[in-house]
Amino acid sequence: MPTSICRSRCSRSCRRWSATGTPSTDSSRTGSSRRSSINAFDTSLSVGRLCTDEVRLAQAADDFGHCVSARPAAVVVPGSTAEVQGVISYARTRGLRVAARGAGHSTYGQSQCADGIVLDMTGLRAVHEVAADRVVVDAGALWSDVVDASLTRRLTPPVLTDYLGTTVGGTLSVGGFGGASHRHGAQTDNVLALEVVTGTGTRLTCSATENRELFDSVRGGLGRFGVITRATLSLTPARERTRWYRIWYDDLAFFLADEQRFVDEGMYDHVQGRIIPAADGTWRYRIELARHYTRRQPPDAAGLFPACGRARDVEQAEDLVHADFINRMAAGESRLRAAGDWFRPHPWLNVLLPAHATAAFVRSALAGLTVDTLGRSGLVMAYPVPTARLRTPFVRTPAATTAFMFALLRTTAPGTERSAVSANRSLYERALAVDAVAYPVNALPMSAADWRRHFGPRWHDFVQAKHRFDPHGVLTPLEHETR
Ligand SMILES: Cc1cc2nc3c(=O)[nH]c(=O)nc-3n(C[C@H](O)[C@H](O)[C@H](O)COP(=O)(O)OP(=O)(O)OC[C@H]3O[C@@H](n4cnc5c(N)ncnc54)[C@H](O)[C@@H]3O)c2cc1C
CATH class of the missing domain: 3.40.462.10 (FAD-linked oxidases, C-terminal domain)
Known part of the structure; x- marks a missing residue:
């Protein structure tokens, strides 16, 4: 499995993060006090690799768009689903926000998080299993990882975006369109099951027949309802x-x-x-x-x-x-x-x-x-x-x-x-x-009114899903857009 960006780029300044900290729901703290609270936690719950060095924070405050910048208090590179749960629980009790980040190929801060925690999902990048009609992958896997693994079995995802350097979690959170969409829809239409950590820190699996509301919320859900940690994707035979x-x-x-x-x-x-x-x-x-x-x-x-x-x-x-x-x-x-x-x-x-x-x-x-x-x-x-x-x-x-x-x-x-x-x-x-x-x-x-219009008849479902899966508003990327 590839090592995470954080491990390779900032091994001296990133360390295992164990935290309990004093539970607090005070979300009115300043960014600097949030930062110091993140540095001053104590031990017991292992939640991943923590990076608070300037280089890493500056990377997480940027994206492919280079149009907006929001500096987080910390970047955490999770090594397991349990660590994602740990980060979300930690953030919830401290009134911090969390944004999942895939490859950071957004163009307007979609995976940035001012003064909160950016979860660098490329820490979870394994391709677990390729079967005749499906592949099970971590959400931080790049689509190129998925293709490399599936083509060895002469299989391919039905729809691929033009560029394969994005992550599975990143495109499943928006749609994922390509030249085969006229036949197979978006990448979100070709998912069999997902493992998700919701905004309450709960790990759930979901599909068309299990936890359907969650399945329908996180696909195209812009990271607002849960962090996708693992995906089971459809595969079809690949031609030579x-x-x-x-x-x-x-x-x-x-x-x-x-x-x-x-x-x-x-x-x-x-x-x-x-x-x-x-x-x-x-x-x-x-x-x-x-x-x-x-x-x-x-x-x-x-x-x-x-x-x-x-x-x-x-x-x-x-x-x-x-x-x-x-x-x-x-x-x-x-x-x-x-x-x-x-x-x-x-x-x-x-x-x-x-x-x-x-x-x-x-x-x-x-x-x-x-x-x-x-x-x-x-x-x-x-x-x-x-x-x-x-x-x-x-x-x-x-x-x-x-x-x-x-x-x-x-x-x-x-x-x-x-x-x-x-x-x-x-x-x-x-x-x-x-x-x-x-x-x-x-x-x-996009203003709050724009989002309401965007989701149109689905707006009610969107609000309901937010209440249900992220009632404390932990997963709030795009916060600058809805002020
Ligand atoms: C060169 C290039 C070519 C592209 N071509 C296409 C194309 O052909 N078709 C197409 O449809 N799109 C295309 N895109 C757009 C791209 O698919 C989206 O911007 C996608 O969201 C980027 O994925 P990412 O892994 O970089 O995610 P990020 O930019 O890191 O995140 C995108 C959103 O997903 C959320 N997110 C990320 N990971 C998770 C997770 N595990 N769980 C929950 N939420 C998560 C983030 O919080 C954010 O809201 C292209 C982009 C680039 C830069």
Whole structure:
């Protein structure tokens, strides 16, 4: 099992944390007194590896977005579910807040926790068991860990995000969309069971048939009801190879209509679309289609090669080993790291648009965008997902048969993130005007009223679940958004 970040990076300043401390529900303490109380605890209950050094706190006060920063009082790297329970019980009795953190690839402080405790879930990263139709993993496992283990048995999760460096717990807390979502929904729709530590410190297992309310709350629950410690995920047979087509368009309407057509026809395992700035200041549109296959049964090129009369160009299909297709972002990540763009601010905005409103919305969003405001490594995506496939109650969808995931993935220069975030807010309000919903991984200030609107008819369930599973408000990431 890989060692935790904390163990490897700050072994001198991290130590085992044992605590009972004086129980207190006084949540009005200042951050510094909270910090000193965390340093001054006494012994008996083992709750994991504690880090209070400045380097570690600064890491936990940052994320992939680099747009907001909230410094915790401590970071704890749990080594077991019991240690997660210990941290939550300790925090509850002291009036401290806790945020679970996966890989920290949020863009607006979703896994930060001002003056509280950040639980670095990468301490729990084991893949326990791969069976014919499922895999049991710790929530801090990266999706690349899951793929590495499952592909050795020629199996794969039905839906993968484009990037595999996020954790299982991190994407199950938001949704998890990818090019196979048109067939299989979000990653939250492909979970068989979860182990969760609720805000009361109770360890429970849940599934569609056991503790259903908890199961429906933590999937897409943004870490507000419980900390996912272990997940049983569906697996399906993996093919050996992937044939990958890219089809270019000059016209947004044709691009969107053909994406919808490819989804309706159901011939492709992967359907996504990208919107790319052209040198002349206009935009080009690219549908990406993939078909997975075994060596013995290669796809029939004639039957598969798309008849796209309205396309400008169909690129020669690329044939890849399936594992390379799944991991296709790895090379891009290395390039972005080398160029420094990986470490720049990422004020991202993702919304799910009702299909009928997508063309007009995307057109207006692109009208306000330039290569400069998008950033040299920025990306725009738009792809359809039939909403019937999205069955996780807290993963919200617009009231339409098909939703288009529209992702405006900007990389900006340091210092300009504030204006990008306020541009996100304006665009979000325009999206709301066409009955879109946010995919809540955004660099976007959301008020309590925004969250109520976001959850819509599910708001009551959301409030009930909070009362039931986290009655003391221990698990309150995003607190800055609901003030
Ligand atoms: C390069 C890149 C590409 C991406 N591509 C996609 C994509 O293709 N599709 C897609 O859907 N998303 C994509 N995302 C978004 C990403 O999936 C989400 O931001 C995800 O939440 C990040 O996971 P993480 O492990 O980094 O979690 P974090 O950012 O650390 O946490 C995210 C949220 O989950 C909560 N959380 C984390 N772990 C747990 C746990 N164990 N139990 C309970 N709550 C927990 C946190 O408190 C927080 O609210 C991408 C992000 C990046 C940076």
